[in-house]
Amino acid sequence: MSRLIVVSNRVPVPDKRGTAPAGGLAVALQSALKTRGGLWLGWSGQSCAEDAVGPLRTVKDGNIEYALTDLTERDVEEYYQGFANRVLWPICHYRLDLAEYGRREMTGYFRVNRFFASRLLPLIQDDDLIWIHDYHLIPLAAELRRLGVKNRIGFFLHIPWPSPDVFLTMPVHDELLKGLTAYDVIGFQTDHDRNNFADCLARQDMGHRLDMTRFVVGERAFTTKSYPIGIETTEFAGLAKRAAETTLHKRMLQSLDGKELIIGVDRLDYSKGITQRIDAFETFLTRHEESQRKVTLLQITPKSRSEVPEYEAMQRAVAEQAGRVNGALGTVDWVPIRYVNRSLRRPALAGLYRMARLALVTPLRDGMNLVAKEYVAAQNEDDPGVLLLSRFAGAARELKDAVLVNPYDVEGTAEAIARSLVMPLEERRERWKSMMTVLCTNDVFAWCDTFLEDLAGGKAEESGSHSV
Ligand code: F6P
Numbered sequence: 352m353s354r355l356i357v358v359s360n361r362v363p364v365p366d367k368r369g370t371a372p373a374g375g376l377a378v379a380l381q382s383a384l385k386t387r388g389g390l391w392l393g394w395s396g397q398s399c400a401e402d403a404v405g406p407l408r409t410v411k412d413g414n415i416e417y418a419l420t421d422l423t424e425r426d427v428e429e430y431y432q433g434f435a436n437r438v439l440w441p442i443c444h445y446r447l448d449l450a451e452y453g454r455r456e457m458t459g460y461f462r463v464n465r466f467f468a469s470r471l472l473p474l475i476q477d478d479d480l481i482w483i484h485d486y487h488l489i490p491l492a493a494e495l496r497r498l499g500v501k502n503r504i505g506f507f508l509h510i511p512w513p514s515p516d517v518f519l520t521m522p523v524h525d526e527l528l529k530g531l532t533a534y535d536v537i538g539f540q541t542d543h544d545r546n547n548f549a550d551c552l553a554r555q556d557m558g559h560r561l562d563m564t565r566f567v568v569g570e571r572a573f574t575t576k577s578y579p580i581g582i583e584t585t586e587f588a589g590l591a592k593r594a595a596e597t598t599l600h601k602r603m604l605q606s607l608d609g610k611e612l613i614i615g616v617d618r619l620d621y622s623k624g625i626t627q628r629i630d631a632f633e634t635f636l637t638r639h640e641e642s643q644r645k646v647t648l649l650q651i652t653p654k655s656r657s658e659v660p661e662y663e664a665m666q667r668a669v670a671e672q673a674g675r676v677n678g679a680l681g682t683v684d685w686v687p688i689r690y691v692n693r694s695l696r697r698p699a700l701a702g703l704y705r706m707a708r709l710a711l712v713t714p715l716r717d718g719m720n721l722v723a724k725e726y727v728a729a730q731n732e733d734d735p736g737v738l739l740l741s742r743f744a745g746a747a748r749e750l751k752d753a754v755l756v757n758p759y760d761v762e763g764t765a766e767a768i769a770r771s772l773v774m775p776l777e778e779r780r781e782r783w784k785s786m787m788t789v790l791c792t793n794d795v796f797a798w799c800d801t802f803l804e805d806l807a808g809g810k811a812e813e814s815g816s817h818s819v
Contacts, residue, residue, distance in 0.1 A: 353478045353807065355389035358471060360431065360487035362393035364410055364417050375580065375721040376485055376509045381415075382583045383799035388414030392471055395419035398427040407470060420470050422463065429459020431487065436659050439486040442521055443510045444622040444716040449661055450520070457523055461490055468494035475500060480806055483534075485509045490526070492533035505536040505806040507578065510718040511745070512544040515554040528557060532568040536806045537575040540718045540745040545577045578802045579749055581794040582724045584787075587701060591729035594702025603706060610685075611772065613648045614707035616700065616722045617714070618655040619662065619692070624715040624741065624758040625652065625669050629688065631713070631764035633676045636687060639769050644685045646772070648711070649703065653694040666692075704729035708736045709771050712744060713758040719745035723753065727786045735783035737771040739764075749789050752782040 363377035384391065395408060399421050410417040422430070433456030441449035468491060475481070475495075481504045483491050492504045518524055528551060531537055539545040549566070552558060558568030564576050594600055603612075613632070617623035632648050652669065656662040673690040680687050695703070704710065710726040723746040726738055740746060740753035747755055756767045 353480045354476065355384070355387060355803070356471070356475065356479050356481045357384060357389060357391045357484065358467065358481065358488060358491065359391070359393045359484040360435070362391055362395075362417055362419060364412070364419065375719060378721060379580050379582070379795050379798070380484065382586075382795045384415050385413065386796070387799070387803075390416050390418060390474065392418040392420070392467075392474070394431075395421050397421045398424045401425065418470075418474065420467075422466075426459060426463050426466070429456045430463035432656070432659050434460035435487045436656055437661075438521065439489075440510070440622075441661075442517060443486060443513055445511075445513055445517055446621065447517060447520055449621070452522055461526075464488060464490040465494050467491055468498055471495065472498050472500070475502060477502070480803065481505070482507065482803070482806065490530040493530045496533045503535045503806050504533070505538065505802060506531065506534040507538040507580075507802065508544065508718070509540065509580070511541075511716055512539055512547045512551075514547050515551045518547070518551050519554065524551070525555060525557075528552060528555060529568070532558070532566075532571050532573060535573055536802065537573060538578040538802055539575070540577060540579055541748050542577045543748070544718075544745075545575055548575060574805060576805065578798055579745065579793060580719050580721070581790065581796075581798045582721055582728060583796075584724075584728045584790045584794045587725055587728040590698050591701035591705040592731075594698050595705060597698070597702060599699050600702045600706065603703065607647060607706075610644070611646045611708040612703070612706050613646055613709045613711060613768070614703060614726070615648065615650045615652075615711045615713075616704075617650075617652055619652045619666060619669065620655055621661060621665055622714055622716055624713045625650070625665075626672055627715070627758050627761055628711050628713045628764070629669070629672050629676060630761045631758075631768065632688070632711070633680070634761055634765035635768040636680055638765060642769070642772070643680065643687075644682065646687075646708075647685075647689060648687060649689045649691070649707070651691045651693075651695060651700075651703075654692055701725070701729050704736075705731060709768065710736065710738050711768070712738065712746070712753075713741045713756060713764060714744050715741070715758055717741070717744040717746070721746075723750060724790055727753075727783065728790055730783055730787075732780070732783065732787075734776065735779050737774055737779055737782070738786070739767055739771055749793065750786045752785045 363381055401423050404421050408419045437451040479502050481502050483506050558566055560566055564574050636643050673688045677686055677688055704726045712720055712723040723740050730736055738753040741758045742755045754767050754771050756764045
């Protein structure tokens, strides 16, 4: 079996506390690599002065070897905070209004991708499969090809790919599209994302389609498919079951004092629809007064990308909003919203999912959303809770038996909360069973194997064997 090299911006080097890495990419890749092993290269999370970037730091954990590079302060500002998180992220999440295009940031983005290529090059052996992840690193394969790398290189996008009308507003859209054609396999979360990408190629008159999955652009042929990412379903279900015995679980149950728990777990990000969700919860409580003092929303929201102005503003906005609702509706012995700004360890999280009667997973746009999948896996099959899921999350295309909502429709979501809380046991069981079947079939190992089978499936294709 070929060695696998994974490259991603964020690398979740295990810390001593065992805190869950925030973000689906880290959780999923760590599970996938655990059994297969391999080399994982990425940013150390540290920034330094221009002349202080040292050699790669390597850390071994089981059969995964992490290779970490520092970036300069300028790199982090331009490539990560700038182009990745103030252009690509908002564009891919349909937030044109938040995109801040700047030549300096764009140049920084391509420069850092060149830098990643130069760090990776000495580590590559002939047979290695190279798998690059997410929007930070779109041009990386093109840079590696420029340096003469002939290995098979795959790319997986964890976030949505928008329709051409949105994508083409980006000044460097053609460079990014062309950059992607340097890969052999390009994976998306859903067919919808894959089709949007194909529509972008067609709109720009780039190459042609050979069949459902294969394209030719210039001298390169590549495959593009959807590979919906999964979780470690069986392991997570076991974790949730065991968590019911822990002291945290017992303390939490005691503090609820018979109230139903509703849970929301998201990185603090505008794409997650947290403010709309709190509005919906407030509307539900106001319209269903009989539910007041009978339910508690636990919103767990680790801070994220705090140096980016939009995220900093959001931290204040959500904290104020939760405080306002608690002030307006709370009583001396009941707090409607428990708002927590830290990440929890995975066993604790699994136990809370299992305890919750209802999960609110209501992003305005999301590549997949693994919280939705973890919540389902954590349920007690005799008395499962209900998943209320945004139709704009990639997960909604698989979890069709969730209660699907439009998160922009605050009143509609409020009524869906009310319906979910009184859903009969029989219906809850049926919905849960059907979602669990999907999660067991398409778990994170299946996701990884399917992608890597396709990636291993041939030699790097270039050399003018196809003409446009
Ligand atoms: O899952 C999408 C993603 O952007 C990952 O690429 C990233 O690791 C995660 O969310 C968390 O974001 P960040 O790495 O910017 O903290």
